[in-house]
Every structure is written in structure tokens, then in C-alpha cells.
Amino acid sequence: MGKKAIIIGAGIAGLSTGIYLQMNGYDTEIFEMYALPGGLCTSWKRKEYVFNGAIHWLVGTCEEMNLHKMWDELHALDNAKIVNHNEFFRIELGDGEFFRGFADANKLEGEMLRVAPEDEEKIKELISVVKEFAKYDFPVDKAPELYGAAYGIKFLLKYKTLLKLLRKWGKISVGEYMKKFKTENMKLILSQMLGIDSRISMAILLMTLAWIHIKCAGYPLGGSLKFAKAIERRYISLGGKVHYNSKVSKIIVEKNRAVGVKLEDDNTIRGDIIISxxxxxxxxxxxxxxxxxxxxxxxxxxNWALFPSLCQISIGVARSFDGYPHSINFSLKSPLEIDPKNKVNRMLVEIYNFDPTLAPEGKTSIIVTLPADYSYWTSMRENKKKYEESKKNLANDVIKILDEKIGKISDKIEVIDVATPVTYFRYTNNWKGSFEGWLPTPKTFSKRVKKTLPRLKNFYMVGQWVEPGGGIPTVTLSGRNLAQIICKRDGKTFRSFS
Ligand SMILES: Cc1cc2nc3c(=O)[nH]c(=O)nc-3n(C[C@H](O)[C@H](O)[C@H](O)COP(=O)(O)OP(=O)(O)OC[C@H]3O[C@@H](n4cnc5c(N)ncnc54)[C@H](O)[C@@H]3O)c2cc1C
Incomplete structure (x- = not known):
């Protein structure tokens, strides 16, 4: 029998850690507070409709990318159909005209030049950097914590140009870069494309555009929970055990050594390695x-900035939207107030007309996500009636806008579901209801966070809170890397297999 590892949380990071430890002879058990796997990577069913709660694009969906090997090891995309949108997003410009955000960088450049010819020089620079990033793949085989001097030097030499690009573009935020453009159209496009926060480092935006360009950031049909369940299946098939509805209330420490966990029902479980x-x-x-x-x-x-929390308004509409773009960023006539700290002039609408598994034939799941203030919604929740009223009012405001923007839907709505920061916190415990952890700003972009805590032995952390920028591939790799670190500590050769 191998060493026993206790893992807190069956989100993607917890499941990935469990899978790689099982592959290496450890005996693992996961304790998850909620009833399902996936954590933030989830979807939910309301009547006949499924609402996708996370994956918009998943990096590594193409076979050529190193990351794809990891998805193979996890059996995460087995038999999954991947959608690579040709038009990734659409943005309504100031004059009511629409900008089409093509996946192909050449077509994207053409579209940018069409709406902002005065910015030709900067647009060409932007697209040439996207194409430059597209030439490189990221190494995933070895945990950076285990590089050592010799491997480190080899790595620096091999990835010299990529590291130079990352250093240059990591230092500037999207918001700062935007200012270099002359036209309002390009400023608007940069501030809205992919729904990315303008405080984020440009390197993130450029890499994402590069992965989309090479068709390596697709959407697996079926959505987020289906994806998480495939990974959970892999974990269980390797002998792993998940205990759902099992919230950990304390990590048991003896002489600065983590030795177990205590559950909310007072049960205690001891293990040789404790991982959160x-x-x-x-x-x-x-x-x-x-x-x-x-x-x-x-x-x-x-002090570090967080991805904000959200309100997600999910609507089931008894109507098809054939020929409609799937992601449209609309300009609003008057600001939409989500809460006292969040008034927006634009609204991102996602029409899941490309995933027939999420609604019956002729019907469509529609999602609107809006930034929201965690403190406001948490205090509102103390008065259940007021909280429900606020949710209803917000949904009504959104539906009025949709009626105007995508044709009347209010008489065809079969279900409405509103998730608030309270929902994100209640179902995943994420701090301040954040949907992806630390925001990768120029300050934090290249920062590494340790997977251990000072003075505490036998304890590790994985997932989006030790990987600035978060995201599903990153947190999955976090688990793989930790399994390598633990194997090294125990004198084992790390193995992974498909
Ligand atoms: C709206 C939205 C859109 C997104 N879009 C994308 C995208 O397009 N592409 C992408 O790559 N990423 C996307 N993400 C981000 C991605 O989903 C997350 O970064 C990732 O899933 C985080 O995984 P994790 O395992 O680190 O954390 P979590 O998912 O937070 O998992 C932690 C788990 O621990 C459990 N837990 C917490 N406390 C306890 C406790 N005390 N006891 C027991 N269990 C506990 C929680 O219930 C949860 O299951 C999106 C997220 C959201 C919400």
C-alpha cells in the first residue's frame, strides 16, 4: 500500500492531483464540500436547459500542443467534439456598426484595418506579435520547481525568444497598451475583446489570440460539468475515492506537521500527505x-488584484438563433446597474446556438455575465426576500436589453436562473466569490507562488490560488507538477500514462 494522500476539494486541480498521485502508487482520497466534481468548472440544469458556468475556451484542444498530452492522460477530451469558432466574438462599436473578432489572425487584422485604418502601424505590430507567440509551445513535462541548474540553463536557451516576448509583453497591461492607439474603435476593441479585464498583462491577451489563431483553444461540446465528470471518471478508474458533501473544517497539525483533516461533522481522517x-x-x-x-x-x-466576482444571468429561450454570432458585446443606451459598485455601459451575451446538447431542438441557452460586488450581494443575502427581488430586477433589466438587441425573447422565456457572488462562494468557497483567483496583472504575471507554507511540513497547495492567472489548463498542470514534486521527495520516478 502506498502513502495516503488527503486532498481537499474535487475541483479540476484536486482531481488532477489525485489522478497523477494514483498513477504513481499513492492511495488518495478527496474530500469535497459540494455534491459534484468540478468546483468552478461546472454547469447546471434548469428544466430542459443546461447552463455552462465556465469553459469558453480550453487551451490545448489541438493535438499539436504539449498540453494536449495532459488532456490525454486525464482522458478529459475522450470522444469530445471540439468547436473552434471562426468568428470568436463580435463587438458593437460606437456608431452601431459591428466588429467581427475572427479567430484567424490575418482576418482579424483585416477587420481591424477596416474599422480603424488610422491605426495601421499599431494593428500590424499587434498581429505580428500574435503570430510570433503562435510559433511557440509551452513545456509541460517537468515541474518548474524541479528544473535545477542544468535543466534551467537548457530551458533558458531553448525558450530564449519566447521568454523575451513574455518579458516585454508581460510588463504592460491591456489598458496601458490601448492608449497607444489613435482611434476610439481600436481602444474599444482592445478593452472588450474576449471579455478580458484591461488590468491584465498584454502577454495573456496575445497568447490567447495566438492559441485561438492556431485552433488550439476550442470549446468541448457539452460544457464544463461534462468535462469535469470525464476527469472524475478517470480518477475513480485509477482507484481514487471522492467523498462528496464532506466539508473540511480544519487541517490537523501536530508539531508543525500536517497529519489529517477534520470534517464539519467532526470526523477526522489522517493521512501521510495533506494537500489543499x-x-x-x-x-x-x-x-x-x-x-x-x-x-x-x-x-x-x-494587495494582489483578483478576478472579480460575477452575476450570471442564464436564460432558456424557446427559439433557435441560427446564423447569430455566439458571443456579442453590446453597447447600452443607458448604464445597467448590477449593484452600487458596478454600472456597465456594455453587456456580453453568449448564445449557445453552437452546442445542441444544452437545449432541446429549436430552443437555446443564453448567458449574460456581469461584474458584481461580493460585499453588496453577501449583505443583501441576509434578507432572503430582498436578495431574491434584486436578482429578479437584474434579470428583468437584462431581458429588456436582450429584447432590443437580439429580437423579442421575453415571450419565449422558459427558465431564468441568476447566480450572484453569493452563489460562487456558496458552491466553491472561493474568496470574495472570485471566478479565477489572482488577476495576472503586470505586477503578478511572472510571479511564482510556492505550493508549500512556511514552517508547515507535509502540506501542499494546488490550484488557482497558487497559480496567478488561474484557468483550467493551469490548475490541471498545477496538480501534475505537485505529483512530480511529491514523487521526487519520496525518491520515486514520476510516471504518467494515457
Ligand atoms: C464564469 C467562468 C468562466 C471561466 N472561463 C474559463 C475558460 O474559458 N477557460 C479556462 O481555462 N478557465 C475558465 N474559468 C476558470 C476556471 O474554471 C478556474 O480557474 C478553475 O476551474 C479553478 O479550479 P481549481 O480546482 O483551482 O479551483 P475550484 O474550482 O475553486 O475548486 C476548489 C474545490 O474545493 C472545494 N472546497 C473548497 N473549500 C472546501 C472545504 N473546506 N472542504 C471541502 N471542499 C472544499 C470547492 O467546493 C471546489 O470544488 C472560468 C471560470 C468561471 C467561473
């Missing part, structure tokens, strides 16, 4: 009572 794949703040400051922190950890949790 759950929210970072709760892990450090509640499950471990804030006893294992240093200046850097405090600085992170006090």
Missing part, C-alpha cells in the same frame, strides 16, 4: 488559523 486544492484564503487563514504565513503571503492576500 481548495480556496487559498480559507485554507491559510481558517483551516490553518493563519499560523503559517509570512510577509509575502500577507502581501498577496492584502
Amino acid at each position: 486544492a481548495a480556496d487559498g484564503h480559507r485554507t491559510i487563514f481558517e483551516l490553518l488559523d493563519g499560523k503559517y504565513v509570512n510577509k509575502k503571503i500577507k502581501e498577496m492576500y492584502e
Whole structure:
């Protein structure tokens, strides 16, 4: 019998850690507070409709990319149909004209030149960098923590040009870069494309456009929960055990060594290795009572920017939307107020007309996501009636806009579901209801966060709270990398297999 590893959380990071440890002879058990796998990577069914809660694009869906090997190892995309949109997004410009965000970088350049000819020089620069990024793939085989001097030098030489690109474009935010353009159209396009926050480092936007250009950032039909369940199946087939509805309330520590977990029902489970794949703040400051922190950890949790929380308005409409773009960013006549801290002039609508598995024939799932203030919605929730009213009002405001923008739907709506920051927190425990952890700004883009805590032995963290930028591939790799680190510590040769 191998060493026993206890993993907190059956999100993608927890499941990935479990899979790779099982492959290497460890005996693992996952304790998950909710009833399903996936954490943030989820979907939910309401009446006949399924609403997708995460994956818009998944990096590594093409076979040529290194990351694809990891999806193979996890059996995550077995038999999955991948959709690569030719037109990735559409943006309504100031004059009511629409900009078409083509996946192909050459077509994207042509469209940018069409709406902003005065910015020709900058547009050409932008697209040439996208194409440059598209030439490189990222190494995924070895955990960076295990590089060592010799491998490190080899790596630096091999990826010299890519690292130079990352250094240059990592330093500037989308918002700062935007200012270099003369036209309002290009400023608007950059601020809205892919729904990316303007505080994010340009390197992230450029890499994403590059992966979309080479058709390596597709959408697996069926949505996020289907994807998570495929990974859960792989974990169970390797002998792993998941305990659902099992919330961990404390990590048991003896002489600065993590030795087990205590569940909310007071049960305790002991293990040789304890891993948290759950929210970072709760892990450090509640499950471990804030006893294992240093200046850097405090600085992170006090000052680093987060992906905000959201309100997701999901609507089931008894109508098809053939020929409609699937992602449209609309300009609004008057601001839409989500809460006192969030008033928006634009609204992103996703029409799931490309995934027939999410609604019956002739019907469509539609999703609108809006930034939302965690504190406001949490305090609102204290008064259940007021909270439900606020959700209803927001949904009504959104439907009025949709009626105007995509043709009357209000008389064809069969189901409405509103998720707020309270929902994200309630189902995943993520700090401040954040949907992806640390925002990769120029300040944090190249920062590495340790998977261990100071002075605490036998304990590790994985997932979006130790990988700035988050995202499904990153947190999956986080689990793979941790399994390598643990194998190395135990003198084992890491193995992975498809
Ligand atoms: C709207 C939205 C859109 C997104 N779009 C994309 C996209 O297009 N592409 C992409 O790659 N990524 C996307 N993401 C981000 C991605 O889903 C996340 O970064 C990733 O799933 C995080 O995985 P994780 O395992 O690190 O954390 P989580 O998913 O948060 O998993 C943590 C798990 O731990 C459990 N847990 C927490 N506390 C406890 C406890 N005390 N006891 C037991 N269990 C506990 C939680 O219930 C949860 O299951 C999106 C996310 C959202 C919400």
C-alpha cells in the first residue's frame, strides 16, 4: 500500500492531483464540500436547459500542443467534439456598426484595418506579435520547481525568444497598451475583446489570440460539468475515492506537521500527505488559523488584484438563433446597474446556438455575465426576500436589453436562473466569490507562488490560488507538477500514462 494522500476539494486541480498521485502508487482520497466534481468548472440544469458556468475556451484542444498530452492522460477530451469558432466574438462599436473578432489572425487584422485604418502601424505590430507567440509551445513535462541548474540553463536557451516576448509583453497591461492607439474603435476593441479585464498583462491577451489563431483553444461540446465528470471518471478508474458533501473544517497539525483533516461533522481522517486544492484564503487563514504565513503571503492576500466576482444571468429561450454570432458585446443606451459598485455601459451575451446538447431542438441557452460586488450581494443575502427581488430586477433589466438587441425573447422565456457572488462562494468557497483567483496583472504575471507554507511540513497547495492567472489548463498542470514534486521527495520516478 502506498502513502495516503488527503486532498481537499474535487475541483479540476484536486482531481488532477489525485489522478497523477494514483498513477504513481499513492492511495488518495478527496474530500469535497459540494455534491459534484468540478468546483468552478461546472454547469447546471434548469428544466430542459443546461447552463455552462465556465469553459469558453480550453487551451490545448489541438493535438499539436504539449498540453494536449495532459488532456490525454486525464482522458478529459475522450470522444469530445471540439468547436473552434471562426468568428470568436463580435463587438458593437460606437456608431452601431459591428466588429467581427475572427479567430484567424490575418482576418482579424483585416477587420481591424477596416474599422480603424488610422491605426495601421499599431494593428500590424499587434498581429505580428500574435503570430510570433503562435510559433511557440509551452513545456509541460517537468515541474518548474524541479528544473535545477542544468535543466534551467537548457530551458533558458531553448525558450530564449519566447521568454523575451513574455518579458516585454508581460510588463504592460491591456489598458496601458490601448492608449497607444489613435482611434476610439481600436481602444474599444482592445478593452472588450474576449471579455478580458484591461488590468491584465498584454502577454495573456496575445497568447490567447495566438492559441485561438492556431485552433488550439476550442470549446468541448457539452460544457464544463461534462468535462469535469470525464476527469472524475478517470480518477475513480485509477482507484481514487471522492467523498462528496464532506466539508473540511480544519487541517490537523501536530508539531508543525500536517497529519489529517477534520470534517464539519467532526470526523477526522489522517493521512501521510495533506494537500489543499481548495480556496487559498480559507485554507491559510481558517483551516490553518493563519499560523503559517509570512510577509509575502500577507502581501498577496492584502494587495494582489483578483478576478472579480460575477452575476450570471442564464436564460432558456424557446427559439433557435441560427446564423447569430455566439458571443456579442453590446453597447447600452443607458448604464445597467448590477449593484452600487458596478454600472456597465456594455453587456456580453453568449448564445449557445453552437452546442445542441444544452437545449432541446429549436430552443437555446443564453448567458449574460456581469461584474458584481461580493460585499453588496453577501449583505443583501441576509434578507432572503430582498436578495431574491434584486436578482429578479437584474434579470428583468437584462431581458429588456436582450429584447432590443437580439429580437423579442421575453415571450419565449422558459427558465431564468441568476447566480450572484453569493452563489460562487456558496458552491466553491472561493474568496470574495472570485471566478479565477489572482488577476495576472503586470505586477503578478511572472510571479511564482510556492505550493508549500512556511514552517508547515507535509502540506501542499494546488490550484488557482497558487497559480496567478488561474484557468483550467493551469490548475490541471498545477496538480501534475505537485505529483512530480511529491514523487521526487519520496525518491520515486514520476510516471504518467494515457
Ligand atoms: C464564469 C467562468 C468562466 C471561466 N472561463 C474559463 C475558460 O474559458 N477557460 C479556462 O481555462 N478557465 C475558465 N474559468 C476558470 C476556471 O474554471 C478556474 O480557474 C478553475 O476551474 C479553478 O479550479 P481549481 O480546482 O483551482 O479551483 P475550484 O474550482 O475553486 O475548486 C476548489 C474545490 O474545493 C472545494 N472546497 C473548497 N473549500 C472546501 C472545504 N473546506 N472542504 C471541502 N471542499 C472544499 C470547492 O467546493 C471546489 O470544488 C472560468 C471560470 C468561471 C467561473
